[in-house]
Structures are given as structure tokens and as C-alpha cells.
Amino acid sequence: MFATFNFQDMVSAFIVLFAVIDMIGSIPIIINLRQNGRDVSAVKATLFSTALLVGFFYAGDMVLTLFRVDIESFAIAGALIIFLMALEMILDVEIFKNTGPIKEATLVPLVFPLLAGAGAFTTLLSLRAEYASLNIMIALGLNMIWVYFVLKMTGKIERILGKGGIYVIRKFFGIILLAISVKLFTANITTLIEILQKGSNT
Helix, strand or coil, rough: CCCCHHHHHHHHHHHHHHHCCCCHHHHHHHHHHEEEECCCCCHHHHHHHHHHHHHHHHHHHHHHHHCCCHHHHHHHHHHCCCCCHCCCCCCCCCCCCCCCCCCCCCHHHHHHHHHCCCCHHHHHHHCCCCCCCHHHHHHHHHHHHHHHHHHHHHHHHHHHHHHHHHHHHHHHHHHHHHHHHHHHHHHHHHHHHHHHHHHCCC
């Protein structure tokens, strides 16, 4: 099992998920929910997010097979979504509108769509085209530990970083996310073209 473990790949996957989940960027939203009397459970949020993400990671292939979509095509679509998310972080614009009904602060909007939303789902399946599952699951586990830590320490983190610190970190990870989306797109578009060429030659 551990033969597929690669520290560098795990770190790369961790950074991608860290930027996509964007827990630091979610701190103002969490603070606002609590100020409005909306209770947020760190344990529930972490467990539900982990269950949703792991479930989609392993069942995603079945969904793709059902719709006859290959992993390379899905990875390219995921790269485009990551690209748009990076633009949101860098340019301070809202591209993805969160217009769903909000009834419970822990599940909605915290778990979905902030932590386990479309961006995280597509990113996980996109990463499968690049890294071994073990490395991605370890990276996801570490991110969920970080999510729990931030949820428990939201007030202290805000005081330490300040609004300026949170703003700078969000911009920094937006740029990283932009570069990663370009890498995912170019790597998978090349693979997809090669597969299509082989199919046309046979």
C-alpha cells in the first residue's frame, strides 16, 4: 500500500486542496455566521466534509462511467473550474453564486458549498489524473485536520492575522491555484489528444 506513497506528490495535492477549500478565506464568513447567532460545530463540519469528499473521490468514477466521461475530460473541466476560483480569489469577484436555501449553518453554507463544494469535488477527481490515491487521501486528511483547527480557533486566527493578513494569504493562494489549473489543463489536454489519436489510428 505504502509503495505508492510519494511525499512530494502528497505535498502538491495538499497545497491544491488547501487553496481550493480556502479555509483562511472562509474565516470572515464563519465569523459572520457566529455573530448572527448561527451555531457552527467544528466536529460536525469536519466529519461531514470528510465523508462527502471521500465518498465522491471513490464513487466519482462510477458517476463518470454512467455518463461515459473519461477522467482526462473531467480533469480538464476541473482545471477550468479551479481557474475560475483562482480568478475569484485574485480579482475579488464573485463568479460562483451561492443561492441555495440556508437552514443550518454547519451543513449549509459551511460544509456545502464552502468546504465540500463543486470546486473541491472536481479538484479531487482532477488530482486522480496526476497522483496516487494514497497521496491524495493523506493530503485530504491533513486538510481536514486544518479545517477542524481553524473552526475551533477562528477568533484567535482573525486577531493574529488581521484583515490585511487574511487578504494577502487569499491572494497568494489564488496565484498558486491559477498556476496549478494551467498545469492540470496542459497535462490532461495532451493526454486526451494522444488517446484520441490512438483511437482514430486503430
